[in-house]
Amino acid sequence: MHIRGQVIFGVFAAVSHVLGYEVKTPPLDTEWTYKVGTNPWPEYPRPLLQRPQWQNLNGIWKYRRAAAAEASMAPMNESFANAADVLVPSCLESGLSGVQDINVTHAWLTRDFTVPRDWARTGRRLMLNFEAVDYEATVFVNGRKAGFHRGGYWHFNFDVTDFVKTNGTNKLHVFVFDPTDSMGYNMPMGKQRTNPSHIFYRSCTGIWQTVWMESVPQNYIQKLDISADMDGKVKMQVATSGGNDTLSISVVGEEGVSIKSHEASTNGLIEFVVDSPKLWSPDSPNLYNLSIKLGDDEVTSYTGFRTVSSGEVNGIKRPLINGKFFFHFGTLDQGYWPDGLHTPPSREAMVYDLEVLKSLGLNMVRKHIKVEPALFYQACDQMGLLVIQDMPAMVDGDRKPDAAQQAEFERQYEIMIEQHKSYPSIYTWVVYNEGWGQITQGYYPEFDLTARTKEMDPTRLVDSTSGWNDHGAGDFHDNHHYANPQCGSPFYSILSTPHDPKRIAIQGEFGGIGHNVSAENLWKVEQAINQINQTYEIDTDLEAYNYRGHLLLTELKEQIERYACSGAVWTQTTDVEGEVNGFLTYDRRILRLKVDQWKADIQALYDAAQGRTGQYKGQKGLHGLGDICLFIYYEHDVYDQF
Template structure:
């Protein structure tokens, strides 16, 4: 079957032949670049809703650019595409085999066979897309079958009535086509796009266009489970909703421990919230990330999932408002995690590479990371669940200058719609502890309107089990659970001092909210040309790094000094968490713990482990969680 996807500003078609595909040499590679092969990301892509009958559609597809949005009106039938592209990947990346910049419209095409048995009576055939940037219009047999907008969210198309189950089907010509449009930050568009820009410069990076997460198909009954909302608390109560494609039906839920023993079961009805209790569960935490498996049955459908029992809340501890995990104050320390790769851009080369970053952070003793204005694939969140890393999850931002780019009512409404998608598609991952609405005012009104207040309330309505950081950085109007300070030269976390620079619109610490240093550090060091993103425009911006250290001794000394200041603020003031910039270098930034290629760790590990542990010890002395050494 050939699957065709048009990308609004560039059309791409994917084919099954591997002839002609090869990795394009990127400006910088990694140890995984040339190990990806032509069967990338073979893992089941949605671990929270897993079925036995599925098949990956990743691999070598065909593609071509498109001329404009007019091509979205009709599928390009009777056309053979000849250019190869690897899916999933970004067209701008070396891994794609394309590495073309500023593609706006494209078609993708791939042929595949529908597996035997999938055409049985009362079965549906679903094609799933984990993420396509930015708009996708789906056609099946020349008829429009679906449309999706938003570059970070998964969506599905029911192809049952349009495919030929007796032989090879062409998703573009017959039966499915998808047209995709990706404006990124083009003039006249203000959409959630995070750090992606068409003209990268320092803290803004090369964009991602196309099918950048897994495409796959599955066979489901006529009435099937579409989503599981799961929240398991420290008291053992499980609050669930089993959403289904049709009318409400009876469902059965079983909870199993890691030995496969059923520890609880419950019968309920789909599309209605219900609760039950697991007696004395082992709790999930960074130093003990215990997970339980779930089996959910509804009619002829059965899926597996998992959860972790933990409670995220806030409360006063010794006179200071604190973030609580399972009823105890947990000081949170981690990095600003951009999630960019030199070979795949938005798409990591493979799961091993993706998890490598998390292992480095865990080994240092970090118990948290802030996923910065990007949303990852489901396996990333599963890995954090399994490894015990709390997540502060950002909403991908609109343009960063909301004086020049004031969101229209329609753009604001679209941002808010996608913010709800972020929460609904991710609220069942135990590791996510906080949602961030706005980063440093990007896309936030400056004219007195305060949508973050309503969005904070909406987040609490959709997901009452987590905290909300309404404005990370500045333009703070008092909303949310966190008072979030950004200051790179030195931390100002819950302290009696702050930067009153008008352009930053910083504000004094608000003791009615939890204090966090949402970004700080950012000290840089240029290792060598060997580890640099070899794009001259990026190299030219290295000196825009907040601070450059000439050697690693200076880098580690400065890091220790800043961490010592933060430690004082944990001891003396009300600091409850901190986010160091950043996990890795990215393009023109050289301020990562790791270089962009992940081949060099700048840190004096012994020093940094001790400095991180000292934060936990200081918090413990003030009534906090007794963090054991996690390394």
């Protein structure tokens, strides 16, 4: 079955060619590919700490490859007039970048910018923000080094007040180093590979999320950590650029009315209670806006009141939201795009995937060894989609990390938690996936990492080892098995371990049934096409695909009824390169599902879980989307709606 409309290609490319930039034809495009334009991602990129004064630096930059020795000095005397135009944000290897340059290791990216006149006031500071650069970034402003950052998934910023001219043009240079999986390197990189193969994909190099500036006062709010529980208790920590000062906090309810005001010192933990808040859950994703003032600085944020925990229900260890057992069912969500690779073409495109999942009745996504832009997690908060957040893995196989590489992995793991622990939708952290980069001789680092996670963030669960090398750490016993589930059951297979009743049983990956499509909807890279037959199971037509889906979900339902299964992750949201086992094809144009069948089978999972507990009624996956509905049609013009 096909979804959405047909696309008229090349319209924007003809316009953008005049500007010197145009989309390079990717191996596969999407409906959004030629709609991106030269002002991509115009949205404010940081919804949990938002200010009114900001300037987006996305758009057309200049790019050239570089040598390692160039990192120490910006090429101020070099004209980039003949360098390639590149779209920021994008992966240099992607079609959307306009260069589609494969396996870049060192690169320069540069642009000019001006500072708004009203920002050039005494006592104001100018912050230069990067949402993500893969992998290392050395930043120069007007030839002076502003700072250095390592880690391809994390946001960072520099105070560039003393480097900029407020009455003229400034030059910004970013030197990028990205070794990916080169020998001698083992770093958090997820599924990126310089030589992709089936479940490993084309790498991403460069500035792949938004770049922007903001004006702040001398003493300003640098960071907010917020948690709010089912009893209305709010805990907040605020990092500022100055010393101890007084904060004014307002919690805003419906129609913009303040329902709670609180004053506190910036020094230490801030605690207060909101009476009888509407709780956040997948069924009712209620959010409250926040306003925080510190002297001349005022930011807005939001939170949701919810408590995630584990506990025994009728003798079985269960995950709890707001004190009640919930069965969580979702997809392995890899977040790759054929035109943008790591970077979705737009927020609309990114959210479309989530809308499809929510409309089918799913209540969760497992964000698989990748970290998304902040607007992804905001959308999950708003829609009521739970998120299992994986740490991006190191190299799989025999290339285990040395002491320095392990320390760097752990440093970046802590950054992931620090930067994402205020999103209500995230309810579980994953340390290791299927043993990739996991040390298993001498000691088991997941025990220490789990303890550190609980210390840093006691409000969530930890899936220490999703699949394979499970030594007993964390809140979950997580089984991976294709295609059939083995969830909390008295049977298991090689590489898995027997169910541990002291922990929550989850089927961390299963399904994976595939269905090949015509070349029109495939990633047109010969190696990827040749490896399609490595898919766990190939069904020759959609009738067989949907029959197998029904059979596997029925099997899962029976394991919920008989055993200790508390959640499951179906592989996967979309096809990716040589993998053809998504609900959606890689270009998002075909949905393989018989919608009514799958919605009924998914609801049956929740009903089975409810039947095991008798605790409460009415768990559903389809809530919180208002009037959103998506239309699909079969090849024989039989229409359906969901």
